Amino acid sequence: MWKVALILIFTLITIPIICFNYDEPLTYMQEEAICTLLWVYGLASMYCFVVSTLTDNYSQVDKLWSIMPIPYLWIIADYSGYDDRLVLMAVLVSIWGIRLSLNFARRGGYSLKFWDGEEDYRWSILRSKPGFEKKWKWILFNFLFISFYQMGLVLLTTLPAIRVLGIHTPIGLFDIILAIVILLLIFIEFLADQQQYNYQTEKYKQMDSGNVDPYYKIGFVHTGLWAYMRHPNYMAEQAIWIVFYFYSVIATGNWINWTLTGGLLLVLLFKGSSDFSESISAEKYPEYERYQKSVGRFLPFKGRFKR
Secondary structure (H helix, E strand, O other), rough: OOOHHHHHHHHHHHHHHHHHHOOOOHHHHHHHHHHHHHHHHHHHHHHHHHHHHHOOOOHHHHHHHHOOOHHHHHHHHHHHOOHHHHHHHHHHHHHHHHHHHHHHHHOOOOOOOOOOOOOOOHHHHHHHOOOOHHHHHHHHHHHHOOOOOHHHHHHHHHOOHHHHHHOOOOOHHHHHHHHHHHHHHHHHHHHHHHHHHHHHHHHHHHHHHOOOHHHHHOOOOOOOHHOEEEEHHHHHHHHHHHHHHHHHHHHHHHOOOOOHHHHHHHHHHHHHHHHHHHHHHHHHHHOOHHHHHEOOOOOOOOOOOOO
C-alpha cells in the first residue's frame, strides 16, 4: 500500500506540472481564485489530519469528500461574477454533493459530535497490514495520503471550473447535454447506492433474527445494476467528474488542458480502492470470486451474474 500511495502522490505532483506546460498560462483572476481554493484546501486537509489523529477515526476525509466541491465551485462562480456556465456547473456539483452527503449520513457517517461517526471498515484492516506496525508510519501515511492527497484530489476534480473562469460565452446545446448526462449519472449512482443500502439493511436484519434467506446468505449485493457491474456507484462517480471536465473543453475549444489531471487521478484512486475492497470481499464471501469472473468491474461488458 505504501508503494501505491507514493506513486499516487508522485502523480499528483508531476502530472499537473507536465499538463500545465501544454496549456495556456493562467490569467490573474484564475491565479487569485486558485490561491483562495488552496487556502481552503489546506485548512480542510489539516483539519482532517488533526481530528483523525486525535480521535483515531480516519473517515474525516470521507465526511468532507461530498461537501468540499460545493464551496469550491461557488467560490469560482463568485470570482466570475456568477457567469451562467459556472453557475450551472456549481448547481450540478451541489446536487451531486447533497445527494452523496445524504447517502453517507444515513449510513452513520456523520454525528452531532463532528469528530465522531462511523469509520470506513477498510481503515482498520489497512492499519493491521505489514508496513504500519509502528505508529509514526501510520501517522505519516495519514498526513500524506489520507488527509492531504485525498483532499487534494477532491480539489483537482473541481478545477475544470478554473479553466472556464473568465471565458464569457453563452450557454449552448453542449452545455445542456453535459448537464443532462451528469444528472443521469447522479441518478445511476443514487440507484446503485439505494440497491446496496436495501440489500445490506435487510441482510443484517435477517442475520439478527437468525433466519437468513439464501438470497442474502451470499453476502453481497448482486442484483439490479450490481448484476452487470461490480461497482456501478464507482463507475458513475468517476464518469461524473470526467464529463464535468468537458465543460472546460466547451469553454476553451481545446480537448486537452491541465485540469484533466483530477479525472485521471480519480480513476487511479478508484482502481486501487476497489482492488482493496474486493480482496476483503473475496476473503469474506465464497461466491465473490465467481462474481468477479462473471461481472465487469466498472463496465457491463463482461456479462450478467447468475446465482
